[in-house]
Amino acid sequence: MATVFGMSASGNCYKIKLLLEMLDAPYAWREVDVLNGGSRAPEFLAMNPNGKVPVLEIGPGQYLPESNAILVYLAEETPFWPQDKFARAQVLQWMFFEQYSHEPYIAVARFIKKFLPADHVRQQEIPRLLERGYQALDVMEKQLTGREWLVGGEMTIADIALYAYTHDAAAGGFDLSRYPAISAWLQRVTVRPGYVVQ
């Protein structure tokens, strides 16, 4: 049985929980107190020298960091990972988009507004984060217009990866009412078997 080392408040960790629940797969969850140094402790760095959650423990001494790599590992041989080669590449395309063009803006704006004091110096980052985050949402809206899911006709781990922070984008100051296709897609995820709130 796999063990997830994660922080419940993190969207990157929620991805893993959401997929495991939708797969109805058994797993153990070990909460890591990231805000108080839990991911910089020596025993954590021994699992992931990069000091980030989540980490999946697959077997003794077998640790896999990086949320989207974990999603691929868990989704192989399930309907969340397409059989077609080009579709698989497109799923990865959206997952790299998520980590490079979406998460650094939408997740960081959410972190600053949700977890830091209103007078914290990092609040000055918000205008730029909103600008870049809206660019990412524009790209998603275009892709989701006229489609149910990001790739092909079925829900894949690309949807899970992008759901994780998009669903809570309002906490970062984003107005999702501008995005009808994204809003319908968010709703579509919540009615899938195994869906759990963060």
Added chain:
Amino acid sequence: MATVFGMSASGNCYKIKLLLEMLDAPYAWREVDVLNGGSRAPEFLAMNPNGKVPVLEIGPGQYLPESNAILVYLAEETPFWPQDKFARAQVLQWMFFEQYSHEPYIAVARFIKKFLPADHVRQQEIPRLLERGYQALDVMEKQLTGREWLVGGEMTIADIALYAYTHDAAAGGFDLSRYPAISAWLQRVTVRPGYVVQ
């Protein structure tokens, strides 16, 4: 035959060229003038609404953005993509590490120092980029100490993804002489069949 839409000076585009050359695969290269708006032109945005190079044209109307998704697409069924499931996940782990914890610091420092004037406002970002970039290099040095390649015993696309900007990190102000394992690994890449300079 695949066509790569890329900018030669970009490490993300160099990744694709390096893999195709090492695979001895036929391809066409179409240079995109990113610095003069080439990736924001309507015909480019029709291929990739996110407005970033590289894009791989696989067939008529089949466009694949995101450098690391392209690497996976091209490497499947070659020795650069492991057969073992856990090893594949580790290759993806290092590719997501590259896009999230490495490229935004090492590539951006290189861009600012190599392409922007010495009095440009973005020069003030350099100290933070160096700090974070050195953290990424520390993680790589730890992984490469006692190993020839990042994952398993063979060169994979994880090595190609991380070679692309690491080999030119000095242009961003990084001192690679601190990193003997990284330096030996960089050298190891250059003697592989098909290696081409950027």
